[in-house]
Amino acid sequence: MADDDLGQAGKRRRSALWLSGLSGALLITLVLAVGLGAVAISPATVAQVVTHHVAGWPATPTWDRAQDAIVWQVRLPRVLLGALVGAALAVCGVALQAMVRNLLADPYLLGVTSGASTGAAAAILFGLGAGFGENALSASAFLGALAASIVVFVVARAGGRITSLRLLMAGVAVGYALYAATSFLIFASDSAEGARSVLFWLLGSLSLARWSWPLAIVVVIVCVTIAALMTWNRHLDALAIGDETALTLGVPPTRFRVQLLIVVSLCVGAVVAAAGGIGFVGLVIPHVARRFVGAAHARVVPVAALIGAIFLVWADVAARVVLVPQELPIGIITALIGAPFLLVLVRRFHANST
Amino acid sequence: MITAEDVSFAYADTLVLDGVGVAAGPGHVIGLIGPNGSGKTTLLRTLYGALSPRAGWISLDDAPVSELGARELARRMAVVVQEGSGELPLTVSETVLLGRTPHLTAFQRHSRDDFRIAAAALSRVGARHLADRVFSGLSGGEKQRVLIARALAQQADHLLLDEPTNHLDIRYQHEVLQLVSQLGVTTILVLHDLNLAARYCHQLVLLDGGRVAAAGTPDDVLHPDVLEPVYRIGVQRIGTDDGVQLLFHPLPPSSAAESS
Numbered sequence: 001m002a003d004d005d006l007g008q009a010g011k012r013r014r015s016a017l018w019l020s021g022l023s024g025a026l027l028i029t030l031v032l033a034v035g036l037g038a039v040a041i042s043p044a045t046v047a048q049v050v051t052h053h054v055a056g057w058p059a060t061p062t063w064d065r066a067q068d069a070i071v072w073q074v075r076l077p078r079v080l081l082g083a084l085v086g087a088a089l090a091v092c093g094v095a096l097q098a099m100v101r102n103l104l105a106d107p108y109l110l111g112v113t114s115g116a117s118t119g120a121a122a123a124i125l126f127g128l129g130a131g132f133g134e135n136a137l138s139a140s141a142f143l144g145a146l147a148a149s150i151v152v153f154v155v156a157r158a159g160g161r162i163t164s165l166r167l168l169m170a171g172v173a174v175g176y177a178l179y180a181a182t183s184f185l186i187f188a189s190d191s192a193e194g195a196r197s198v199l200f201w202l203l204g205s206l207s208l209a210r211w212s213w214p215l216a217i218v219v220v221i222v223c224v225t226i227a228a229l230m231t232w233n234r235h236l237d238a239l240a241i242g243d244e245t246a247l248t249l250g251v252p253p254t255r256f257r258v259q260l261l262i263v264v265s266l267c268v269g270a271v272v273a274a275a276g277g278i279g280f281v282g283l284v285i286p287h288v289a290r291r292f293v294g295a296a297h298a299r300v301v302p303v304a305a306l307i308g309a310i311f312l313v314w315a316d317v318a319a320r321v322v323l324v325p326q327e328l329p330i331g332i333i334t335a336l337i338g339a340p341f342l343l344v345l346v347r348r349f350h351a352n353s354t
Numbered sequence: 355m356i357t358a359e360d361v362s363f364a365y366a367d368t369l370v371l372d373g374v375g376v377a378a379g380p381g382h383v384i385g386l387i388g389p390n391g392s393g394k395t396t397l398l399r400t401l402y403g404a405l406s407p408r409a410g411w412i413s414l415d416d417a418p419v420s421e422l423g424a425r426e427l428a429r430r431m432a433v434v435v436q437e438g439s440g441e442l443p444l445t446v447s448e449t450v451l452l453g454r455t456p457h458l459t460a461f462q463r464h465s466r467d468d469f470r471i472a473a474a475a476l477s478r479v480g481a482r483h484l485a486d487r488v489f490s491g492l493s494g495g496e497k498q499r500v501l502i503a504r505a506l507a508q509q510a511d512h513l514l515l516d517e518p519t520n521h522l523d524i525r526y527q528h529e530v531l532q533l534v535s536q537l538g539v540t541t542i543l544v545l546h547d548l549n550l551a552a553r554y555c556h557q558l559v560l561l562d563g564g565r566v567a568a569a570g571t572p573d574d575v576l577h578p579d580v581l582e583p584v585y586r587i588g589v590q591r592i593g594t595d596d597g598v599q600l601l602f603h604p605l606p607p608s609s610a611a612e613s614s
Contacts, residue, residue, distance in 0.1 A: 102441070250426075
């Protein structure tokens with residue numbers, strides 16, 4: 001019995017298998033997804049174009065310039081952004097579900113999407129944020145997202161404490177208020193073109209992706225967020241049980257919530273600014289990850305990041321190829337897949353509670 | 355050693371604790387007893403830092419609790435609270451391993467030692483076979499034992515428990531308290547059942563309306579003269595070979611009116 005380790009060594013091996021399997025799947029996904037679209041390009045060519053640009057090998061292209069541009073200029077940044085956004089939404093969903101102790105919470109709970117949409121609408125319709133040049137749209141969406149989360153945060157923090165319920169209610173209230181503001185902006189501007197852009201933003205799209213500063217910022221923020229949530233895995237477990245439990249395990253709940261809120265709202269704000277409000281990923285993927293590896297956040301966070309990345313890249317492929325040459329907003333695809341899943345989840349909840 | 359002196363606490367304008375003191379010497383088991391709303395749980399929560407007292411002094415081995423960081427406090431004091439288990443299906447081993455949290459920095463993973471300590475804690479409470487079960491699916495008695503195992507895994511030399519026998523049947527009530535009293539750890543626990551308090555506590559503190567109504571050994575405190583005015587119920591004391599036992603009966607209407 002002295003060497004009894006509760007079977008944890010075996011569990012670690014199993015979760016290492018999951019992680020390497022999913023990492024391999026993500027790599028294959030990236031290569032295949034870059035090849036798929038209105039113009040199909042073979043995975044071998046995709047791999048060569050990438051190594052040519054990154055490592056200078058092969059030195060002389062065996063592919064034409066159009067293929068080069070499609071792979072390197074258009075699809076690769078888009079697929080990478082998709083993977084980043086998927087991973088970010090999934091881990092932020094995991095964090096928020098633990099933080100508010102509600103399995104139906106998602107990253108947009110903090111009013112971030114509606115804030116970003118309002119910011120983007122103001123930029124599109126009234127030229128707000130023109131000082132940011134070509135990044136005006138992303139910048140004002142990001143500022144809108146941050147402003148919204150600050151309001152939610154301040155409202156939820158009454159009396160020096162942040163409780164789950166207050167956070168939920170403040171998020172819902174701010175979300176609706178900003179939704180109304182966005183609708184009013186569209187109504188007041190009288191521009192059909194602008195309204196269509198705003199709608200596109202609300203449903204989400206990866207079509208703005210290109211090699212640029214905003215993409216680099218998203219890369220950094222998403223990586224930092226995933227790393228932070230992984231180091232906080234036990235804190236998340238404790239907070240998910242309860243405030244008193246967290247406190248007595250040395251995790252002061254309000255201080256930890258503030259840290260989480262800052263990290264998560266920066267991350268979701270950046271992601272929404274880059275790709276709009278893509279729904280259901282942050283709600284559904286955490287549940288999928290828990291089904292595979294259990295509830296402990298040490299395993300759920302990395303697994304959810306990988307599954308989220310893979311899922312969103314394939315959802316974007318579907319958005320690109322279903323109605324060629326038209327492109328569907330990716331939010332329609334994720335909702336089509338996510339909503340039935342949610343219904344199954346609700347039914348299971350009901351079965352458990354009776 | 356846990357010492358609280360002259361502690362007062364108020365929710366808004368309602369004074370819940372009014373100059374309360376309690377002291378638990380090394381290895382002693384102290385029971386907090388008293389009617390509903392007398393301030394037992396509030397006192398316990400000030401002891402582990404969930405509430406900051408309005409006035410008074412709380413210390414752990416002579417260090418003021420308010421000056422200890424949350425992690426430091428959790429390394430030295432384990433707490434078993436009355437709280438739901440949340441919605442996440444954490445397993446029993448994951449729950450007990452959380453007891454190692456205060457001993458790890460953010461970048462550390464659980465070591466083999468952590469696993470062994472958690473396994474030993476589960477064995478100690480007779481719940482090793484539950485390790486792979488989902489915590490929220492356990493019975494009340496099993497849950498309580500697992501929570502005590504988590505507290506043991508914290509390896510703290512102070513232990514606080516809030517009504518650990520709540521929702522347990524008689525056998526488990528004794529099992530849990532027997533376990534706690536045999537740990538040899540400085541313990542303060544809130545109890546409703548006075549006969550259990552008589553059997554398992556070295557000292558009792560009787561609270562009434564946020565003040566200490568009586569304190570001392572079970573033999574001193576568990577007297578009809580002390581208990582009847584506080585609980586407003588008739589108390590009959592029986593001396594047995596095993597110590598003090600109490601019987602309770604409603605007071606006749608006239609004397610109930612007199613004492614209120």
